[in-house]
């Protein structure tokens with residue numbers, strides 16, 4: 001059971017990663033605030049992911065805040081040579097908040113982005129961030145201005161590749177007018193396909209697409225179809241949802257998240273799950289039905 005069969009993708013054309021990665025956000029406290037309840041277990045999950053071939057780990061300074069990046073360093077530093085840690089900046093968290101109000105604000109101005117990059121470099125214990133993503137476009141700062149800062153940081157050698165998160169095609173085009181965009185991380189899964197146009201744009205322009213909430217198939221119309229296919233293939237519904245994403249596009253980079261070793265191993269097991277064209281089409285059709 002390894003990530004190998006998920007295939008590889010070259011981020012920015014020159015940074016190869018295995019397409020089955022890991023999203024570390026769940027390795028924090030409740031509501032993504034504070035450290036995880038069991039830090040030793042969180043470190044064990046990260047080490048197991050790498051042991052099974054994961055070489056793309058997604059995090060952000062706002063996860064914890066800061067605890068998530070710290071734990072990645074504690075678990076994995078000195079890092080394997082091929083490990084890509086993708087982090088993000090541009091959001092701030094004022095407190096734990098509630099499910100309805102997570103107390104998140106934007107700041108993608110130069111001063112904050114520079115400070116955020118220095119903080120991530122320090123916490124992760126690296127000299128350059130392989131993939132630095134703008135967590136959200138700041139409504140107060142034109143994306144061109146923020147991308148100008150990212151471009152400067154790239155020229156200064158602090159970041160290698162630039163990514164965006166939760167963006168439209170028009171926003172990607174504006175960002176790309178300033179700096180090369182290597183990846184886009186948007187909400188997307190079998191049952192939520194609102195960003196099909198962004199995925200198509202990414203495919204056309206060689207941009208990696210990292211769907212967040214990849215397992216959020218939930219109790220929608222897709223459920224019965226996924227369950228039936230999973231049973232027939234001797235797999236699980238989560239594996240079928242992930243295998244569908246891998247088959248959906250060669251540009252798809254998966255970062256499923258979990259706080260459980262069993263789920264981690266199950267998710268990585270999806271790397272080798274081949275769906276027939278009939279099963280792929282049935283899932284595709286079910287996912288497009290309103291839930």
Ligand SMILES: NC(=O)c1ccc[n+]([C@@H]2O[C@H](COP(=O)([O-])OP(=O)(O)OC[C@H]3O[C@@H](n4cnc5c(N)ncnc54)[C@H](OP(=O)(O)O)[C@@H]3O)[C@@H](O)[C@H]2O)c1
Pocket residue numbers: 022023024025026058059135165166185186211212213214215216238239255256257258259260263264266267
């Ligand atoms: N760019 C953004 O704005 C943004 C937003 C959200 C997330 N993200 C990134 O995307 C990554 C993935 O998102 P996510 O973790 O929220 O969503 P996800 O991967 O779709 O789902 C994670 C949830 O599914 C459960 N789960 C995981 N594997 C499972 C399995 N095999 N069977 C049943 N349940 C399973 C997890 O619970 P257990 O812990 O019990 O397994 C957890 O509750 C995050 O880690 C983060 O890096 C980015």
